[in-house]
Amino acid sequence: MDDVTYRTPARQGQGRRLVPTGEGTCVRYSAHVGDPVDDIIRVASLTMSEDEADRLIGWIALRTGRSKALATGDDTISRLRHVAEHWLDDDQRRRLAGWIARRVALGEDPVPPAPGPGRRRA
Numbered sequence: 001m002d003d004v005t006y007r008t009p010a011r012q013g014q015g016r017r018l019v020p021t022g023e024g025t026c027v028r029y030s031a032h033v034g035d036p037v038d039d040i041i042r043v044a045s046l047t048m049s050e051d052e053a054d055r056l057i058g059w060i061a062l063r064t065g066r067s068k069a070l071a072t073g074d075d076t077i078s079r080l081r082h083v084a085e086h087w088l089d090d091d092q093r094r095r096l097a098g099w100i101a102r103r104v105a106l107g108e109d110p111v112p113p114a115p116g117p118g119r120r121r122a
Helices: 036-047 050-064 076-086 090-105
Strands: 003-009 024-030
Touching: 036 050, 036 076, 036 090, 050 076
Parallel strands: none
Antiparallel strands: 003 024
């Protein structure tokens, strides 16, 4: 497993970009990415309320054109696992896991906003 080195700017306000050695803080991230379903479930279990996890199931149902009632499981987290495993493809799972992790790290709502009438569904 290789590590990837990212450098963050030494001064505030420079945004996120790679900077030359010596001008920023070196942070090492593992290049290995775990299973996106496990990542989604881990973040949901640790950071989301029951209501937020239920809203995430509803959001996925809306995006995939399915009925939320079709999500099977004994509790909300097992329903979320079913939805992530069976309703999303690999790329969708990977992107959702990354999006949720970033939102939680920023302290923002971990559930994506519902597409409005003017927004395109992917």
